[in-house]
Amino acid sequence: MRDFPSCFGENGVQVADSSLSNTSKNAQNLVTCVYQCRIRGRSCLITVTWSKNLMGQGLSVGIDDSANQCLCKVDIKPWLFSKRKGSKSLEAYSCKIDIYWDLSSAKFGSGPEPLEGFYVGVVANKQMVLLLGDMKKEAYKKTGATPVPSTAVFVAKKEHVFGKRVCGTKAQFCDNGQIHDLIIECDTIGVNDPCLIIRLDGKALMQVKRLRWKFRGNHTILVDGMAVEVYWDVHNWLFGATLGNAVFMFKTLLAAEEKLWVSQPIPNPSTLQWSFSQRFQDSKSQNLGFSLILYAWKNE
Secondary structure (H helix, E strand, O other), X not given: OOOOOHHHOOOOOOOOOOOOOHHHHHHOOEEEEEEEEEEOOEEEEEEEEEEEEOOEEEEEEEEXXXXXXXXXXXXXXXXXXXXXXXXXXXXXXXXXXXXXXXXXXXXXXXXXXXXXXXXXXXXXXXXXEEEEEOOHHHHHHHHOOEOOOOOOEEEEEEEEEEEOOEEEEXXXXXXXXXXXXXXXXXXXXXXXXXXXXXXXXXXXXXXXXXXXXXXXXXXXXXXXXXXXXXXXXXXXXXXXXXXXXXXXXXXXXXXXXXXXXXXXXXXXXXXXXXXXHHHHHHHHHOOOOOEEEEEEEEOO
């Protein structure tokens, strides 16, 4: 089952096979973000994927309708990405859609997503539907778009993280929310009784002991006054023939939906990966808050 909009197909962002080599795992170094936007008064999902592999860095922008049907998509391959700036015209909802990007001054960390010095803009009918990056003045000048407040909402993010005992990333749990340091700690090598700890800004928010018996589960934590349901599946870390990836999902619970999500039982282990995808799809289609999915790889 696709767990991101259909533009990216079956070979887009997916749970990586546990038998992948280190080289293949590096090829999975990508970050995918989903934004709920409006074009000509109609709701749509814009998916932005940043990737990094041996060939270089890449960028994809896809637009899906509210039923997750692909309307249009542009791929900026590594050999095009090297030009660092450009534009592409597409069509959706019977109107011209222009995608602009400028990464000529972009600064990157260890991941594929730029930290600063860039913009990516999606323009329809001279209106800025989505604008990413810190170079907003330059983006409006280049696109000629009307500088009106954006209605785009950040609804989901998926990324691959790497570490030996500790995996970490920057995380925000709602649109325009506070950015936190999210750390996942789990030492599984040479340890009789592994323990899983999740920290936010250095503070331990949850701890799972006897992990060999509780390698799949869920727990509710409180972040910025919001209930966040944490789902984990570390089976591959503990029992896989090779070092595969664990999966973590952080799902904000809006007050009206809190009972709905908490009351849902953890499914049969053989269907848990499907459950991550289904819960993610449900959260988008029903507007049930924000979802963050992390695929955590152990560095050998």
